[in-house]
Each structure stands twice: as C-alpha cells, then as structure tokens.
Amino acid sequence: MQGRRTTWSQLPRGAVLSAEFLGNSAAAKKIPRISEAGQLHWTQSGRSALRLAFELEGLGEGDAVLLPDYYCPTMVSPVVAQGATPVFYPLSDGLPDLSWLTNWLANSGGGKPRKSVLLAVHLFGIPIDFMPLQTLAQQHGISLIEDCAHAFLGSRNDVAVGASGDYAIASLPKFFATTAGGVLRINRTAKTTNVSSIGFTEELRGAWDLIQASVHAGHWSMLRPAFAVLYALRGGTSNAQQTTRSTDLETLTEEAVREHAMHDPQLTLTRAKDIDRFIVRHSRYDRIAAARRRNYELIVGALQDRADLVPLRPALPQGAVPYVVPFLSTQANDDYAALRRIGFPVYRWDRFWPGAAPNRDDWGRRVLQISCHQNLNARDIEDAAGALRIRRN
Ligand SMILES: Cc1ncc(COP(=O)(O)O)c(C=O)c1O
Numbered sequence: 001m002q003g004r005r006t007t008w009s010q011l012p013r014g015a016v017l018s019a020e021f022l023g024n025s026a027a028a029k030k031i032p033r034i035s036e037a038g039q040l041h042w043t044q045s046g047r048s049a050l051r052l053a054f055e056l057e058g059l060g061e062g063d064a065v066l067l068p069d070y071y072c073p074t075m076v077s078p079v080v081a082q083g084a085t086p087v088f089y090p091l092s093d094g095l096p097d098l099s100w101l102t103n104w105l106a107n108s109g110g111g112k113p114r115k116s117v118l119l120a121v122h123l124f125g126i127p128i129d130f131m132p133l134q135t136l137a138q139q140h141g142i143s144l145i146e147d148c149a150h151a152f153l154g155s156r157n158d159v160a161v162g163a164s165g166d167y168a169i170a171s172l173p174k175f176f177a178t179t180a181g182g183v184l185r186i187n188r189t190a191k192t193t194n195v196s197s198i199g200f201t202e203e204l205r206g207a208w209d210l211i212q213a214s215v216h217a218g219h220w221s222m223l224r225p226a227f228a229v230l231y232a233l234r235g236g237t238s239n240a241q242q243t244t245r246s247t248d249l250e251t252l253t254e255e256a257v258r259e260h261a262m263h264d265p266q267l268t269l270t271r272a273k274d275i276d277r278f279i280v281r282h283s284r285y286d287r288i289a290a291a292r293r294r295n296y297e298l299i300v301g302a303l304q305d306r307a308d309l310v311p312l313r314p315a316l317p318q319g320a321v322p323y324v325v326p327f328l329s330t331q332a333n334d335d336y337a338a339l340r341r342i343g344f345p346v347y348r349w350d351r352f353w354p355g356a357a358p359n360r361d362d363w364g365r366r367v368l369q370i371s372c373h374q375n376l377n378a379r380d381i382e383d384a385a386g387a388l389r390i391r392r393n
Contacts, residue, residue, distance in 0.1 A: 015177040017214040031285035032155040034162030038185040042272035046171030046182035051078035053167040063115040077261035121147040125323035127156035130164035153321035178276035179206040254354040289321040295372035302385035324369035344384040345371035
C-alpha cells in the first residue's frame, strides 16, 4: 500500500503481515542474518534470549555484566534476574569506550566480581566492528555477547551480524511481523537448554492478532468484510484500532523502572511461538532490507532542513539494515510527543536503572529513534515530517 492512510490509527507501529515481505527466494537467502549459522535457541523475547545466555554462562551472585550506558531496561533486567550485577560502561559516539573497559577489566580482580561478561550492541541496526571487543574479551578471558536486537540482518566489512560474539541475541518483532520472539545464537560449543514451551491457545491467539493487525493496516483486503462482521458481532472495535497513542511523557522513578522490568512476563525462559518462527523463516529478507534502507534515506531526506534535529548517522553504511533512524534533538520532548500523537513509531531510551551512570551525551533524553520499518511508505514519512514541522511553527 503506497497511498495515504485513511486514518492515523491505520499506521502500523511495527511490521505487519504483507505478501510483499513473505515467501522464499534465493535472493532472500543471500542477506546476512543472525539466524544463518551457530546453534539457535528461539525464545519468547530478546530479553529471554539474553537471560538464557547468562544462564548458560553460569552467571550468578557476585558476577558482572558490562553493559553500555545507553540502554533500555530490557537489557538490564535479565542480568538482575540472574542474580548478577550490571556495570555500565561509557559509549563514545555510540562505540564502547575501550580504554574504560580495559581499565575496568584490569582492576576488577581481587575478589570483586567473580566472572564478567561483556555485552555490546549494534545500535540502531548499524553494525559496529566487533574485532577490538573480541580481542579485549580474549585478553581477559571473558565471554562476549553480540546484541543484534537492532540488527537481525546485515553485515559490516563482509562480517555478518551475529558471527562475532560467543553469543548473539536478537528480537524478532523489530524486523518481522511476529507477535513477539527472540533468538539466542551460540557460536561455540553447543549446549542443551531448559526452556518451557508455549501452549496451543497462545499460538492461536498469536496468529489471530497478526492477521487482525495486518488487515487493519490495509493488507489482505479480501478478509476485511469478514473482520467487519466479527467486530460488529462483538459490538466493539478491533484490538488494532484500540492501540493507545499516549502523548504524555510519563516519567517513572528509577525504582519504578526496575520494579516494572523485573515483573515482566517476557523475562522468563520460554520458547518462541511456532507461528513467529515460521514467519521469520519465510520472510523476504532482501525486500525487508531494501525497504528499510529506502525508508531510512527518505526520513533523513525529509528532515534535512531541521538544524535542531540532526541524524546521528546521516549516511547509511553498505551492508547495514537499519532498525531506526537515530536523531539528536534539541527539543526532544516536543518532537517525541508530536510523533507519538500521530502514532508514528518512535522510541526514546529515557527510563533509567537505579545506580546507572548517566550517558555522557545524554542520549537517553536527547536521542529519538524514528522507525523505518518496511511497512511504512513514502507518504507516511512525509506526513510524519509534516507533523514535526507543525509542532515547530
Ligand atoms: C538493544 C536491545 N537489546 C535487547 C532488547 C530486548 O529485546 P526484546 O524487546 O525482544 O525483549 C532490546 C529491546 O528493545 C534492545 O533494544
């Protein structure tokens, strides 16, 4: 669907099932992806995959996981659930500060954390060079986790995402029309895991939600009359229509952030739904990659006249398959609210963990992650740029 949507509520918040991005082809198989090698364990979420990695590492009380100081709580909660301690390291323009890490690792002996694990992220879906991190991890005899939550697809200098860490994890709904899901890839000795299964009713509910969201966003038009009858019989609206578009910038205390994240059902070690695995396996990675790259460039182009909304990575490197377009905003609260008001998918990592050192550049508050997912079209992007313009006039 390339035209203007009839209502803002039709704008898909994430990827939805559409024929264009489903199917098997030789071209799709050529796109590098985390799931193309290693031993794979499919989990109910990326956080569940992280937790599984920590469990396989045997992490527990007194151990440490090194995490970037620009993060979302779902990266921290699996560490704490495992009984280990999160230690936040600084980023320098989005890259791990190697001298800080070297220094910390050199001085962390003497009975402080018993064991350490280093986690680094391909932020925004733009792969970073893991080589220096691999060297550092080897020198200190620690495991390296490659967080591909933003980079299910892609490569850098011909090294595929997911190939560099001892473990790699990903989050399925950030790239595919799945209800949820994550994956853990193990790049060294295969291990057995104990992950609980999901029930048949959950599978059915998942399939139903996916189809409903897709029809609501304007796909599978032949199913629309049947859905209209069903809604009328139920006397209400679809779940997809009920999506909230809150514009209030709710601030939570650090304790509330932690409390919320630790009671999250997606944190448990549970397997992914079969329907979600099926969708990932039968997706057109080539078309998803091309559409995301196109949308990234359209978004950068649509906002290029805004001196106070600057893209952190204006040029998309070859091989990158972006998750979002990161912008540094001088009026982040207003820009964030303007996009949320129209339901345009945008994220901000402004929920802080108790005791975490603040990011040097205040990215948590200042960076807006504007989605460039494959089911957005040029008109959607134009409209979003228009909404930002209105809020500035
Ligand atoms: C970098 C990163 N790692 C891990 C996760 C956790 O993934 P999930 O939401 O699938 O649990 C996220 C989620 O936003 C993330 O952004």
